[in-house]
Amino acid sequence: MAQLCSLLTLCLFFLVPSFLSPSFAGVPPSAPVSAGTICKSTPNPSYCRAVLPNHTTNVYNYGRFSIRKSLSQSRKFLKLVDKYLRKYQPSLPTSAIHALQDCRFLTVLNIDFLLSSFKTVNGTSTTLSLVEADDIQTFLSAILTNQQTCLDSIQSIASTWSIRNGLSVPLSNDTKLCSVSLALFTKGWVPKKKRKATWKPRNKQRGFKRGRLHLKMSSRTRSIYETVSRRKLLQTTDDTDEEVLVSDIVTVCQDGSGNFTTINDAIAAAPNNTNGVNGFYLIYISGGVYQEYISIAKNKKYLMMIGDGINQTIITGNRSVVDGWTTFNSATFGKF
Numbered sequence: 628m629a630q631l632c633s634l635l636t637l638c639l640f641f642l643v644p645s646f647l648s649p650s651f652a653g654v655p656p657s658a659p660v661s662a663g664t665i666c667k668s669t670p671n672p673s674y675c676r677a678v679l680p681n682h683t684t685n686v687y688n689y690g691r692f693s694i695r696k697s698l699s700q701s702r703k704f705l706k707l708v709d710k711y712l713r714k715y716q717p718s719l720p721t722s723a724i725h726a727l728q729d730c731r732f733l734t735v736l737n738i739d740f741l742l743s744s745f746k747t748v749n750g751t752s753t754t755l756s757l758v759e760a761d762d763i764q765t766f767l768s769a770i771l772t773n774q775q776t777c778l779d780s781i782q783s784i785a786s787t788w789s790i791r792n793g794l795s796v797p798l799s800n801d802t803k804l805c806s807v808s809l810a811l812f813t814k815g816w817v818p819k820k821k822r823k824a825t826w827k828p829r830n831k832q833r834g835f836k837r838g839r840l841h842l843k844m845s846s847r848t849r850s851i852y853e854t855v856s857r858r859k860l861l862q863t864t865d866d867t868d869e870e871v872l873v874s875d876i877v878t879v880c881q882d883g884s885g886n887f888t889t890i891n892d893a894i895a896a897a898p899n900n901t902n903g904v905n906g907f908y909l910i911y912i913s914g915g916v917y918q919e920y921i922s923i924a925k926n927k928k929y930l931m932m933i934g935d936g937i938n939q940t941i942i943t944g945n946r947s948v949v950d951g952w953t954t955f956n957s958a959t960f961g962k963f
């Protein structure tokens with residue numbers, strides 16, 4: 628099992644703001660403070676002052692307002708992208724269409740993240756648990772990444788200046804507002820000990836020990852795994868922190884001997900919105916060259932993929948910018 632190297636761990640990295648000034652950091656989140664004062668310690672003070680209400684309130688109300696406004700602006704941006712797609716698509720080059728489609732996809736995802744974030748902050752005016760705070764920081768930071776990806780795609784379509792200019796400014800403003808939202812969220816809802824920390828993985832990455840992976844599974848699942856991988860599983864230990872629980876397994880084999888012949892079919896058949904209590908849903912991908920573009924939807928949770936090893940299980944594609952694809956859509960593997 629030493630060759631077991633195709634386990635795909637998909638993580639969202641979040642940015643913990645480090646721009647909270649000493650004077651602002653000493654103000655309790657529940658204390659009234661002017662918009663001008665609070666904006667001095669955000670990444671874009673002038674933009675912050677322009678969008679926040681001009682009255683005195685606490686960080687929680689400012690934070691809820693900024694996230695709600697981010698949601699409103701994202702919805703407006705989505706309508707703008709749809710307008711361009713409807714009005715100009717017949718005359719647009721392929722690269723511009725792909726750029727707009729990237730932005731549409733990412734904006735829909737951002738709206739979902741903002742809805743989840745607002746639901747959390749709207750329900751409390753106190754610091755959250757570390758896990759809850761981690762989730763919202765991840766969402767807001769992912770939005771910033773998505774907006775930058777969209778902006779990169781838009782700026783690359785130099786031949787369509789009307790679209791580029793029409794989308795760049797509102798997108799830039801959306802990014803500024805989201806960074807303000809992240810700063811206010813960090814001040815109001817994130818525990819102090821986490822606020823000062825650098826990024827760390829949300830959970831301990833269990834399972835790897837001396838380069839090997841301990842999988843805990845039923846006898847049926849174990850038999851399937853050992854047959855398809857031609858490897859014996861390591862003996863489990865009494866330390867459950869060293870084991871990765873597997874709930875079920877399906878196999879992908881190009882010769883038809885497995886449950887599926889393509890990776891995408893196996894992902895589509897995986898259960899939706901699992902909570903992970905019973906472990907990971909394991910997709911074992913036998914050796915071969917898979918010419919596929921893999922997109923894992925957000926409702927496909929707790930998936931684990933294992934291949935036969937380096938230069939054995941290969942996922943590849945041939946999309947390139949030269950052919951009109953954006954960098955975003957040229958990736959062979961992604962989680963959305």
